[in-house]
Amino acid sequence: MxxxxxxxxxxxxxxxxxxxxxADVPEPAAGSRHGGDPVGEVARVEAAVERVAADLEERGETAGGEARDVLGAQALMARDPALASEVADLIAAGTSGERAVYEAFMRYRDTLAQAAGYLAERVADLDDVRDRVIAELLGLPSPxxxxxxxxxxxxxxxxxxxxxxxxxxxxxxxxxxxxxxxxxxxxxxxxxxxxxxxxxxxxxxxxxxxxxxxxxxxxxxxxxxxxSEEEVSAALRSARDRESVLTSATGPGATADGHPVALLANVGGPGDLADAVSRGAEGVGLYRTEFLFLDRGQGPSEEEQEAAYREVLEAFPGRPVVVRVLDSGADKPLGFLPPTAEQPNPALGERGIRVFRTFTDVMVGQLRALARAAEGTEARLQVMAPMVATAAEARWFADACRAAGLPSAGVMIEIPAAALRAGELAAEADFFSIGTNDLAQYAFAADRQLGALTEFQDPWQPVLLDLVAMTAAADVPCGVCGEAGSDPAMACVLVGLGVDSLSMGAPALPWVRAALARHTLAQCRAAATAARAATTAEEARAAAREHLPGLADLAL
The missing domain is CATH 3.50.30.10 (Phosphohistidine domain)
Structure with missing residues (x-):
């Protein structure tokens, strides 16, 4: 085969x-012109856009859950005032409605594609909206x-x-x-x-x-x-066997000898809750609040934020809910904030907590909304700041949280300087959460969005494991919320390095729970020691697996 x-x-x-x-929607011919009635042509386009946006919203309501949020975001794309203005300008110059839509969307598409990261992965969504509007205008079936x-x-x-x-x-x-x-x-x-x-x-x-x-x-x-039939049968049987193993691992996360490891979910909003709860999440380890703020011309009100935060808090009574305050900058620009000075390298510029130093009112409003959302709920709300580099920054954020009535203030460890001086930060913060993706980016000076440098984003790099170990040794609770925690083998190594909790996308929770349940804390520590002694990521992975025999049960 x-x-x-x-x-x-x-x-x-x-x-x-x-x-x-x-794609079966043809590109409107370049240079095509309308019949001389720009006002009518604009109205025709606006009506088509509204039909597409309404259809997307209807599909979202039917699907429910996260799909509702995704399709709602597409409907917002369709109704974007900046795109509508550009389409109107093109029509005023004589361009046909179909071609004006095509050209305006393509310009915006190029902007997204150059942004990389989260925004670049929205290109397919924008293309779909464009094709649906053009199909409406041409009287063709939608894709x-x-x-x-x-x-x-x-x-x-x-x-x-x-x-x-x-x-x-x-x-x-x-x-x-x-x-x-x-x-x-x-x-x-x-x-x-x-x-x-x-x-x-x-x-x-x-x-x-x-x-x-x-x-x-x-x-x-x-x-x-x-x-062949044999290959299909073997693959499907292996998948069923893995599923059987996964379903047998239930309850709180723990190693085979009972060492507790809290297994938490990464969420972007209320739409992620059902999956997290159904897969046994013991709380939320990373609530990415920036999804409330992205793709908006005006920031969400405190009331809107409070409602979204409360829904997540109420889903986990008595459990930890770790909220990361707005992480903007780099690949997540915010359209409603005044532009700062041009940054040649945004990943090394004003992002995370540094943005809050400039726009303090945004942070204070978010902290107030979080404090009100927690009132009357039983969840253990913990709030953390992204991109903290120094103990002074940690102290500044902790003071702001206390002033807002929030008792637990932590920091993300994503910058090598913070890991190297973790003991100093621990004196100011109530907990740590390690973001392995950015920690690798800054440790290796390797842009996480650049495919040619993927090897440096491998969480098995021994240097990255050293930074995790240094952070976990500080005298505060320490979790990991980067993608590394979703790898069952790496999860065991992280526990062996001293990490207390792991947060990941909900689908990975059963796999990690099952892997931990098959290994003792001593085995996890031995795997961690072996991985750190290696010189390459490949050697570290292989060395760790020699001490984790239970992975064979998961066909991993």
């Missing part, structure tokens, strides 16, 4: 005939999926729009495969929410011919074309 490889972003195995989704499939199929595409995937079920689609996308793309997010295996960043995926039998392993990233 021919095998393609990509990044597995939603675990499990799926098999079925390929259905290749191609979509087969509605009469006789068996579950493997959906293959260059990238997938949330409007297409939100209403799918496991009974309709066996797996997703895309050429583009990443772990935070909406294809990945919705696939995990549906429990459908998915592989993204799979080079050559769109050359797969419609109807080709395809086997997808969302754990390993394997995409096999025309596999």
């Amino acid at each position: 021919e095998v393609l490889t990509g990044a597995g972003v939603s675990p499990g195995a799926g098999y079925g005939p390929a259905y290749l989704l191609r 979509g999926l087969p509605g009469d499939a006789s068996e579950p199929y493997v959906l293959v595409a260059r990238d997938l729009a949330p409007a297409d995937t939100a209403l799918l079920t496991k009974e309709v689609v066996a797996a997703f495969v895309t050429e583009q996308g990443g772990p935070t793309s909406h294809t990945a997010i919705i696939a995990r929410a549906l429990g459908v295996p998915a592989v993204v960043a799979c080079a050559g995926a769109t050359i797969i011919v419609n109807g080709t039998p395809v086997l997808v392993d969302g754990t390993t990233g394997m995409v096999a074309l025309v596999p």
Whole structure:
């Protein structure tokens, strides 16, 4: 069989005939002109935009959960006043409505693509809105999926729009495969929410011919074309065996000899709660509040923030809920804040807590909203600041939290300076949370968005493990909320380094719980020691696994 490889972003195995989704909305001809009535042409476009936005919202309400938030964000894209103004200007110059929509959206698309990170992964969403509006204007069917499939199929595409995937079920689609996308793309997010295996960043995926039998392993990233019956049976059986092992691991996180490890969920808002609760999250280790603020011309009111925060707090009575205050800057710019001086390297500029030094009122408003949201709930609210580098910054943030009536103030450890002086920061902060993604970026001077430097983002780099160990040795509770904690083998190593809690995307919780339950604290410590003694990430991973025999039960 021919095998393609990509990044597995939603675990499990799926098999079925390929259905290749191609864009079928034609590009309006360059230079096309309207009939001389610019006011009428603008009205025609506005009506089409509103029909598309309303349809997206209706789909979101039908799907519910995280899909509702995703599709609501797309509807906001469609109604963006800046895009509407640019379309109107083009029409005023004589351009047809269809072509004006195409050109305005493409300009905005280029801006997003250059931003990298979270914003770059919204390009597929914007393309979908554009195509739907143009289809409305041309009287064509909207882009979509087969509605009469006789068996579950493997959906293959260059990238997938949330409007297409939100209403799918496991009974309709066996797996997703895309050429583009990443772990935070909406294809990945919705696939995990549906429990459908998915592989993204799979080079050559769109050359797969419609109807080709395809086997997808969302754990390993394997995409096999025309596999044998034996290969399909073995893959599906292995997936079922893994699922059986996962479901047998229940209750609070702990090692085999009873050492407790709190297993928490990373969430971006209320839409993530159902999945986190269903998978046994013991609380929230990272509430990314920036999703309330992104893609807006005006910041959310304190009342709007309070309602969103309260919904998360009420979902975990008696449990910890760790909220990261607004982490803006770099790949997450905020349109409603006045522009600061141009920053040649935004990742090394004003971001995280540094933005709050300039816009203190934004932080104070958020802290007030959090304090009010916690009133009357039983959750243990903890608030932390991103991108803290010094003990002075930690003290400044802790004082602001106390002034707002928030009793527990912590800091993210994402900068090597903070890890190296963790003892000093511990004197000012109530807890630490290590963000392994940014800590690796700054430790290796390697942009986390640059594919050519991926090796330096590997959490198995022994130097990164050294920084984690130094941080965990400080005299405050210490958790990890970066992607590293979702790797079952790495989770064991982190516990061996002294970490008290692990926070991750909800789908990873059963895997990590099962891995910890199969190893003693002594085995975790031995694995950590062996990994730190290595000189490369590959050697560290291999050395650790020699001390973690229980991973074989999970087929990892």
